[in-house]
Amino acid sequence: MxxxxxxxxxxxxxxxxxxxxxxxxxxxxxxxxxxxxQGVALRCQIQIEVTRRRYSAEDQRKLRDLFGEPERWGQTxxxxxxxxxxxxxxxxxxxxxxxxxxPCTFDFNVAATKYFHGLGQGEVPLCVMFSGSVFYSRExxxxxxxxxxxxxxxxxxxxxxxxxxxxxxxxxxNAWLSLRRDVFERLYDxxxxxGIPTWEEAFENMLxxxxxxx
Numbered sequence: 001m002x003x004x005x006x007x008x009x010x011x012x013x014x015x016x017x018x019x020x021x022x023x024x025x026x027x028x029x030x031x032x033x034x035x036x037x038q039g040v041a042l043r044c045q046i047q048i049e050v051t052r053r054r055y056s057a058e059d060q061r062k063l064r065d066l067f068g069e070p071e072r073w074g075q076t077x078x079x080x081x082x083x084x085x086x087x088x089x090x091x092x093x094x095x096x097x098x099x100x101x102x103p104c105t106f107d108f109n110v111a112a113t114k115y116f117h118g119l120g121q122g123e124v125p126l127c128v129m130f131s132g133s134v135f136y137s138r139e140x141x142x143x144x145x146x147x148x149x150x151x152x153x154x155x156x157x158x159x160x161x162x163x164x165x166x167x168x169x170x171x172x173x174n175a176w177l178s179l180r181r182d183v184f185e186r187l188y189d190x191x192x193x194x195g196i197p198t199w200e201e202a203f204e205n206m207l208x209x210x211x212x213x214x
Contacts (some may be wrong), residue, residue, distance in 0.1 A: 001146045002134050003031040004040070008126075008156035013166040014101060020170040022162060024100040024128075033094050038135040038143055040089035044100060045129045048080040048115060049155075052125035062118035066111060082112045082126070104163070106171055107178050116163045123157035130154075 007027040014021035030037055055063065060070045067076045082102075089098045107113055116124065130152040137143045179187070191202040 001144075002035055002037060002136050004130075004134060004148060004152065005029045005031070006128070006130055006152060006154045008128065008154055009097065011156075011158050011162050013162065013169055015169075017101065017103075020104040020106065020166050022102045022104060022158075022166055024102060024156075026098045026100050027095065028089065028092070028098060029095045030092075035136045035138055037089075037092050037096075038137060039091055040098075040132060040134045040148075042087050042089055042098075042100075042130060042132040042148070044085045044087070045131075046082040046085065046102065047127045047129070048082050048112060049125040049127050050080060050115070051077050053122060056120060058120055059118060063115070066114045066118065079127075080111050080115060086132075104166060106167060106176055108175075109178055116160065119160045121160055123159050124163070125155065125157055127153060127155050 005028070007029075008024055009027050010025040012023050012025075014023050028040070050067075055070075060073075064070075067073055085100055085102055087098060087100050089096065105113055108117070129150060130148055131150050132148045133145050134148055135143055135145050187202065190196075190206075191199065194202075194205070196202045196205065
């Protein structure tokens with residue numbers, strides 16, 4: 001039965017995806033050279049191991065919305081689930097490099113987005129856990145199938161700059177928020193009543209009024 005091992009060899013921004021996507025370059029090795037891998041139906045769970053890096057004062061300020069005040073980080077810093085990804089790996093012998101597309105979002109209701117946005121530089125420690133099925137055969141035998149155990153995992157460090165480059169490519173100079181419909185209607189009414197031509201000016205007016213009050 002195949003004994004697969006996994007290693008992330010790199011990451012890059014997907015240039016032609018319909019939505020923001022990071023491509024992880026996944027090296028897959030099979031311990032038995034006598035087996036031909038006919039395909040792998042691979043499932044990946046990607047977690048952010050937030051305790052495995054240091055945070056600057058600016059990082060801490062931006063991440064208060066996610067983890068609270070830094071004095072409490074000993075209790076509040078917990079691993080974050082980033083996403084689940086499925087990928088079909090084509091046939092290979094001994095070793096191959098598969099591309100794992102990781103869809104991303106600029107929705108600030110999502111914890112992973114808040115985390116990436118709050119980091120100025122450095123790397124994001126990731127743990128990728130694997131499961132799924134591997135289809136294989138040996139010379140003179142028919143194809144067989146075996147499960148991939150959840151104890152298969154690998155760790156890597158994703159440069160923060162890769163995430164920033166991706167968002168700059170898909171949302172150059174912009175960010176976006178998802179609002180409840182009733183909140184949007186109140187904002188829209190405010191914008192119309194005050195004759196404000198753009199949403200940016202509407203928010204700038206509200207922020208300026210808040211600064212005066214404080």
